[in-house]
Amino acid sequence: PYIRYVILLGEESSSRKMDGNNNELTSANAIRAFFEKGVNEHRKIDGFKNAIYFDNNIPLEMIELVRVSVELIDLNREMLDASFEEKITAANRIMKSLERKDPFAEPAVFGYEKADESFPYEGGPIVVHGDNIPDAWIKMLRHLWRYGRTNYMNVGTDRLVKEVNNMTVVIHEPQDMDLSLNPFLVPLTPEKIEAYQAEILSPLLPEGKAYTYGNKLRAYFYPDASGIKDLVTTTKYMDFEFGQGPWIDQNVDYREDVCSIDQIKDAIDVLKRDKYSKACIALTWHPADELMRKHNSSPCLVLIQAMVQDEKLNLTVFFRSHDMTQGWPENAYGCAVIQAEIAEAIGLPTGILTIISGSAQIYNNYFKQVEEVLRRHSSSLKSCTDARGNYQIEIVYAKNGGKIKVSLLHPESGKVLERYFGKTANELRDKIAVADLPTNHAIYLGTELAVAELKLRADEPYEQDTSLQSSTLF
Structure with missing residues (x-):
């Protein structure tokens, strides 16, 4: 409150070009706009929303009080042609x-707004590739720790x-x-993994458990046995799937008025009839039930889909909510055995296993442990070759x-897929960039292209992967 004047002077440089006017967005213009118009209800200066940030802990009323109580003296505008020394x-x-x-x-003292401990990124899904489950887990955890947003598990909780x-x-x-x-x-030990896999392979529901994924997938409860019987005996269903209708309910266990469905066995039978089917989906949710108990342990695993591509059986699994530290590893081994x-x-041989976690989470009580795991395994990641090709x-x-x-x-195969020609690394970069390379491959390729350009300029021989070590150009 003791500051009553601000004198504006010095060189003004643009933060970015705008309509060809380099002076459009400058810190000086932001100061001028603040004193002229103040901030809006979103705590932004109109026209500078990406450049100016007002801490949420400072009340809007105090920001406005500063604006009207402090006088701006704009020497840059008053002395347009003067030198810096004159100003x-x-x-x-x-x-x-x-x-x-x-x-x-x-x-008055205002507490600092809690800093966001996450790195910025474009938002939305993050895709991680790994060789096996441990390799994929540590890579996934690194991305989740680096880019994960802080959020609450539920309303009314501090978790x-x-x-x-x-x-x-x-x-x-x-x-x-x-x-x-x-x-x-x-x-994990082989014994722990085998025990979990045995549960997910079994339709039995152990006493005291509300559900298991094995029970949901292999004994999916349906309350209307007569409805299914009527459905599968219609002419439409008798002709379904290339005339294989009579077997369409062979994986249904009828028990008086109710029945259960072995969805995994059904998917197998469908793929035996049509290995390119896109309809092999198994669910764990009963919509009518889950709508009424979304906060009472609805299954996190929602669905799986089995598909054949490149003559391999791929599996995609969707979890609505996922404990990525403790739950994910066992879940991954369970999905792999399915x-x-x-x-x-x-x-057919197995192909890739894709696990999509709608809400991928690290609980706050695991934060310190995760930091230690990532520190301990910072150099243990397997090298990742580029499945899109070599250059x-x-x-x-x-x-x-x-x-x-x-x-x-x-x-x-080593077959040449594309060729690019250019005299500079920049020229080739623009041609190759559409390939969307993994970061490590992009860094390697950029380095080698720079060396090749320097060798070309110096009229020296270039040999990939060796010229950098022997080069005298750096």
Whole structure:
């Protein structure tokens, strides 16, 4: 409250171009706009919403009081053609002549707004690829810890989580049981994994449990047995799936007025009849029930879908809410055994396992543990080859001089998929950028292209992966 004057002077530089006018967005213009118009109800200065931030702990009334109580003296506008030294001289003269004013309010202290501990990112799903389940888990956890937003589990609770919506983890070798990398908060053993897999493979509901995923998927309760019987005997259903209608209810267990459905066995039978079917979905939710008990332990695993692509059985699983620290590892091994069961039954190898977590969470009571896990395993991540291809770089010469030639090779066959030519790394970058490379591959390729460009300029030989070490150009 003791500050009653602000003198504006100095060089003004634009934060970004706007309609060709480099002076449109400057810190000086933001100060002018604040003193002219103040802030709006969203705590922003109109026209500068991405550049100016007012801490939420400072009341809007106090911000306005500052605006009307402090006088702006704009020497940059008053002395357009003056030098910086002339403005400094004028500022010193003005300060000596200013009227001394009393504070416009009592001193006040405002607490700092809690800083967001997450890194910024574009929002929405994050896709992580891993070789096996431990490798995928540590990579996923690193992304979730880095980019997860702080959120509450429910209204009326102080239980905080770091959360990413629709975290997607793709596991390329889900049947790999190698536990030499065992980064989990509670290390898993083959015995623990086998016990969980046995439960998810069984339709039985153990005493004292509201449900198991195995029971939901393999003994899905349906309250109207007669309705299903009537449905599957209609002409429409008798002709369904290439005339295979008579077997459409073979995985339904009729018990008086109710029945249960083995959805996994049904998916297997459908894929045996039509291995390219897109209808092999198994659910755990009963909508009528879950609508009434969404806060009373509705299953987190909502659905799975089995599909064949490249003559492999892929499995996609959706969890509505997911404890990524403790629950995810066991869930992943459980899903992997379902995938293996279906693949073996239809005579195909397993492909990728994709787990989508609608709300991927790290509970606040695990924060310190997660930090320690990530610190301990910072160098244990498996190197990730680029499944989209490899790049071969060389310098070629023609009558009009030399060029850098980049060939995109198929990662398995080595077949040339595309070729790019250019004289500079920047020119080639613009041509290759559409490939959306993984970060580590992009960094490598950028480095090699820069070396190739320097070698081309110096008329020196270039050899990929070796010229950087022997180069005298850096």
